Amino acid sequence: MVVKIRLARFGRTNSPFYNIVVAHARTARNSRPLEVIGTYDPIPKKDPYDTTGRLHKDIKLDTTRAKYWIGVGAHPTETVWRLLSMVGILPPKHRPGAPSTTAPKGQANEA
Template sequence: MVVKIRLARFGRRKAPFYNIVVAQARTARNSKPIEVLGTYDPIPKPPADGEGKPFKDIRLDTARAKYWLGVGAQPSDPAWRLLSMAGLLIPKYRPSATPTPATAASIIPEASVSADKGVNAVV
């Protein structure tokens, strides 16, 4: 039985609202979950005092999320991003672009031969 941590969409048209759920991998997106871990509202809300940047609301039961990750639940990519924001997972590496040969040469140093010892050393 493969268990996944994923998002189940609710709300109305053009106003999504997601539940962060634990469900079996082969069930439908909005089917009855094993457990609801939290909620995610992707529509930015203005702050209460009226000053500052709008924020997206994420509510998560971290103790239960740690439990499900500990027993082997596999998060989906959007769930991984939300769990990494909460500090439960390390963020996935997202390459910005494929490296060109010029930038790849500057990133990976070439090995050179030391004249006195005859050993490859990274410069």
């Protein structure tokens, strides 16, 4: 059976909070997972130790367990793939709507 790394929503209305869980692909979103490997809080908060005043989203993850589950074949969802790439576990995935970093076809570097 296929195992997925995905988000399970908790929290209140308009105040989401997610657990990053490992679960069978065909189970319900909030059913009992095989393992909870982290949490994700998408509501930006100000870091009291940051002097620049930037807001950040809180991601707490057990990296060793995430690497283990990916190593044994668990498939992360698109959102979890993005979170794992932010942490540095997976490479960033190409997104179709993202701007490219290469020059357009007509403008070649002439040296």
